[in-house]
Each structure stands twice: as C-alpha cells, then as structure tokens.
Amino acid sequence: MTSIRLNLPTLLNCLLICVTLLLNNRCCVVAKWYHRPNVVLILTDDLDVVIGGMTPLNKTKKLIGEAGITFTNAFVASPLCCPSRASILTGKYPHNHHVINNTLEGNCSSTAWQKTQEPKTFPALLQAYAGYQTFFAGKYLNQYGNPDAGGVEHVPLGWDYWVGLERNSRYYNYTLSVNGKPKKHGGNYSEDYLTDVLTNMSLDFLQYKSNYRPFFMMVSTPAPHAPWTPAPQYQDRFKDLKAPRDPNFNVHGKDKHWLIRQAKTPMTNSSIELLDEAYRKRWRTLLSVDDLVEKVVKRLEVRGELDNTYIIFTSDNGYHTGQFSLPLDKRQLYESDIRVPLLIRGPNIKPNQTTGLAVQNVDLGPTILDMAGYNVSKTTMDGMSFLSVLEGSVNSTTWRTDFLVEYEGEGSNVSDPACPLLGPGVSVCFPDCVCEDSFNNTYACVRTVAPSANLQYCEFDDNEVFVEVYNITVDPYQLINLAKTIDQEVLEKMNHRLMMLQSCSGQSCRTPGVYDARYTFDPHLMFSNRSHRRNRLRRA
Numbered sequence: 001m002t003s004i005r006l007n008l009p010t011l012l013n014c015l016l017i018c019v020t021l022l023l024n025n026r027c028c029v030v031a032k033w034y035h036r037p038n039v040v041l042i043l044t045d046d047l048d049v050v051i052g053g054m055t056p057l058n059k060t061k062k063l064i065g066e067a068g069i070t071f072t073n074a075f076v077a078s079p080l081c082c083p084s085r086a087s088i089l090t091g092k093y094p095h096n097h098h099v100i101n102n103t104l105e106g107n108c109s110s111t112a113w114q115k116t117q118e119p120k121t122f123p124a125l126l127q128a129y130a131g132y133q134t135f136f137a138g139k140y141l142n143q144y145g146n147p148d149a150g151g152v153e154h155v156p157l158g159w160d161y162w163v164g165l166e167r168n169s170r171y172y173n174y175t176l177s178v179n180g181k182p183k184k185h186g187g188n189y190s191e192d193y194l195t196d197v198l199t200n201m202s203l204d205f206l207q208y209k210s211n212y213r214p215f216f217m218m219v220s221t222p223a224p225h226a227p228w229t230p231a232p233q234y235q236d237r238f239k240d241l242k243a244p245r246d247p248n249f250n251v252h253g254k255d256k257h258w259l260i261r262q263a264k265t266p267m268t269n270s271s272i273e274l275l276d277e278a279y280r281k282r283w284r285t286l287l288s289v290d291d292l293v294e295k296v297v298k299r300l301e302v303r304g305e306l307d308n309t310y311i312i313f314t315s316d317n318g319y320h321t322g323q324f325s326l327p328l329d330k331r332q333l334y335e336s337d338i339r340v341p342l343l344i345r346g347p348n349i350k351p352n353q354t355t356g357l358a359v360q361n362v363d364l365g366p367t368i369l370d371m372a373g374y375n376v377s378k379t380t381m382d383g384m385s386f387l388s389v390l391e392g393s394v395n396s397t398t399w400r401t402d403f404l405v406e407y408e409g410e411g412s413n414v415s416d417p418a419c420p421l422l423g424p425g426v427s428v429c430f431p432d433c434v435c436e437d438s439f440n441n442t443y444a445c446v447r448t449v450a451p452s453a454n455l456q457y458c459e460f461d462d463n464e465v466f467v468e469v470y471n472i473t474v475d476p477y478q479l480i481n482l483a484k485t486i487d488q489e490v491l492e493k494m495n496h497r498l499m500m501l502q503s504c505s506g507q508s509c510r511t512p513g514v515y516d517a518r519y520t521f522d523p524h525l526m527f528s529n530r531s532h533r534r535n536r537l538r539r540a
Helices: 008-034 058-065 081-090 111-116 122-129 194-208 269-302 361-371 488-502 528-536
Strands: 038-044 069-071 133-139 161-165 174-178 181-185 215-220 309-315 342-345 353-355 402-407 426-430 434-438 443-450 453-460 467-471
Touching (some): 058 269, 081 122, 081 361, 122 133, 133 194, 194 215, 443 488, 453 488
Antiparallel strands (some): 069 342, 443 453
C-alpha cells in the first residue's frame, strides 16, 4: 500500500491559490455590479399632466425635468390604478397580465397574480439576475394586504426591503407591511403622514444600504389620490385656485359613448364646487411629494451617487375634473385620463430635453432592465426599452408610432342609491346622478403618435360596438367624434391595428401591424372573446 506524505508548505500554497481565485472571481462580480447604474422610480397616484397636475411641482421639474428629459407623449396601458400598476411591474398589457380592475376578483394582487406574474416583474429580474438590491415603499396594488390573498405577511418576490401599504392610498390611519410584519400608523402628522414616512424610509435605505451593489428604489406615494389630505403646513395653499376651464370643461359629450352622454350639462353648482375643492387639495398634497423628490436628490448628491443614478418620475394614470361634465375620476379614454407625466434624469441624459416620441408605462420595466444591463429579449414583456431615446441615439423615423389602451368597466348588479333611474350596471355615481363607470364602459383604443398623424381610435364592448375617433392634432380637447365622417379606409386600418394589438404578446406588441388589403372592417369582431359578458351590458 502506497503511503501519502502531506507536505504542509505545499498544502498551504494550494489553499492560498484557491482562496485568491475565489476572491478574484468575487471581486470581478462585485466590480461588474458596482459600475452598473442605480435606479429610483417615484410613482404618484392619479397625477394628471393635461389639466395642470405638474404645475405645483416646481422642485421636481427643476431637479428631474430640467436636469434630464421630459416626455410630452407618455401614456398608460389602462387608466385605473391596479391594472396600470400591474402593467408597470410586468411590462405587459392588461390582456396579458389579466388584472382588469381594482378588486381581488379582478386579479388585483390575487393569489393567481402572486403565483403567475410577481415572479416575472422587472424588480424580481433585477434582484435575481442583475445583482441589484431592491427597496419598495408605498402603495403597491389596491388589494395588497387582503387577508384572502396572504395579508400583509405576503412580501412580493423581488424585494430585499419591503414597506407596502395595506390596500389603497390614504395619508393617516393605515397599516404598513414592513418586510411582512404589520406596523400601524395613526393620525399624528410628525409620525404618521404617509408621504413623509415614505420619504424618511427612503432616505434611511439610501444611508444604510450596501455600497458594493447597485440599487433599485421604488417609492409609491399616496398623493394626489383621494382623500387629498395635505400636510398641515400646506393646508392653506392655493385658496383661490380652480380647476381649468378648458374647452371640454362642463360641456355635453353629445357624440360620445352613452356613459358620457348621461352626464348632466351644465353641471350643478355643488358639483363644480366639489371638483374645484378637490383640485386645490390635490395640489396641496403634491407639495409633500415635491419635498420628497428634493430630499432624495440631495441625499444621492451628498453620497456621491447622483451622477450614476437614473431618477424616473411618473404616475399610474391621469385624472379629470369636469371634462365632458364628469365631476371627478379617471377610467375614461380621453387624454386627461390616459396621458401622464414622465420626467427622467441620469447617466448620459443631456439636461433640458423634451421629446414628443410616444412611450407607455409598459415600457418602464424593459427600460429599467436595459439600464441595468439585462437582456430585455429574454423577457415576455410587451413593452420596449426607450433607453436609446434617453441617450439621444434613437432614429425617430423608426420609433413605434402606435400602442394599445384598454379598460374593462365596472358596475353594480343593483341600482346605485344615488342614481336609481339608471338602474343596475353603473358605479362611481355622484349625488346628482352622474355616474363615472359602468359594465359596458369597456373599451380598447389604438393611439397613434406620428409625424403624419396624431389619432385615437376606440371601440366599446357594448351592444352596438360604439366607436370614437379623434384627430388630436386639430382637436386636442376631443370635442368632435369623427367616427361617422372619417374616411372608411382609415377606419379599416385602425380597426385592424387595434385587433392585432389586443391579441398581441411580447414582440408582436412592439412592431407595426401589417395591413392586409383583403381585411373587411367589422368592429363586432373586436370583443368576440368577451361575448359571455353581454348579458351584463345594460344598454348601448
């Protein structure tokens, strides 16, 4: 039997070589991570851009917009909180992530969402494959924390540090899930005002996070969502402010879908007073968001991280206050509801830029992954990266010119007490019997933004498949529905493109539709897959 004699110096040398190789490999990984940019996403709730929502945000416009790029044609995939937020997280249209409204039954933060979509969100990919440390604070999805879907103990995949608001936006008297443990807050401003709490937690994360890995931080504010509770120092601001009296304010939408036509015109004095007061309160809540932005930017600057950090500021949907005599809400297909602010600063972005190229919130996930160096083509996202737009290297003549907006209306199976005359099937009704939603306020639109055309084509899932068409270039307030007067060939092409977008997935959502000359215009085909819902649609 051959004996083996251990040579201690030789063994120590071998061990030293192995440790050195391991450390070098580790250092290479850390070095690769260290040079990747950080990303901060600040998401507001119901912040419009069409009716002046950005006006009070002077610090935000200066520190992000003037330091980078402002998008004048940024849109959402659906003008409602939960479907829109799901689109941001997944990079998918609602027909692919299947979140259709703000209810658990509508897949908002349901167990099905948690199992099928949360593992594929862009934060989960950043954490798992790009080496990012991730932090979330604020409103997640409207049904987050529902005990029927895991309660606040559920921490979505993809987050190292989790501070999630239970349910919907509020400013006081709420519960936060802090890494899966509930923390209740009361009504004391200095300790509980939610926008400030989110600010302080974000600053703490920036102060105590690892300095050897890039980070992604998402801060989702309650403002300017109802109940519009301002911080005490701002509660007396804008006393004489009124909602804008634009050409589509307090006018009858006589050529629009029945839900718009049912609005009373002129509005009652009480409705106008209500919306003006809401408008003032919305602006007041935004002043605390402006403070948040300033403090985050300053903290990044003090830490020497600002130049290597992308900061993105946007909203989950727009808002209307009196447009077409609808008092207060979102959910409609019009520019006030589907267009949102989008301001971005960061590495290789020149200051004081404005672009009219169209982007959508399904593009945020792919863009952030692209910033992190992750191959977006590996995902099943419907959106596309616009990093080349930020860096000024895009060919504007080849940029995508059209995209999808879709919404599934909500109604009640019983009559609303505020509107018994309208019967069942409506929701979000005001005391003077004006309703903001209904089962058949279900629509899909193709929105085109191109040098030669600025158009919107929409079809409703109702008994007549009502169509609305607008030339935004000459009619920015969407006063004239062109559906009955526009050239038939244009209608056919837009209808065809809409059908293709509503059935798209992944790559097919990012490429222009191919027009087939043999195609026959039939809008009833648009919602054929929803025919099972027709028994719920109470009127055309």
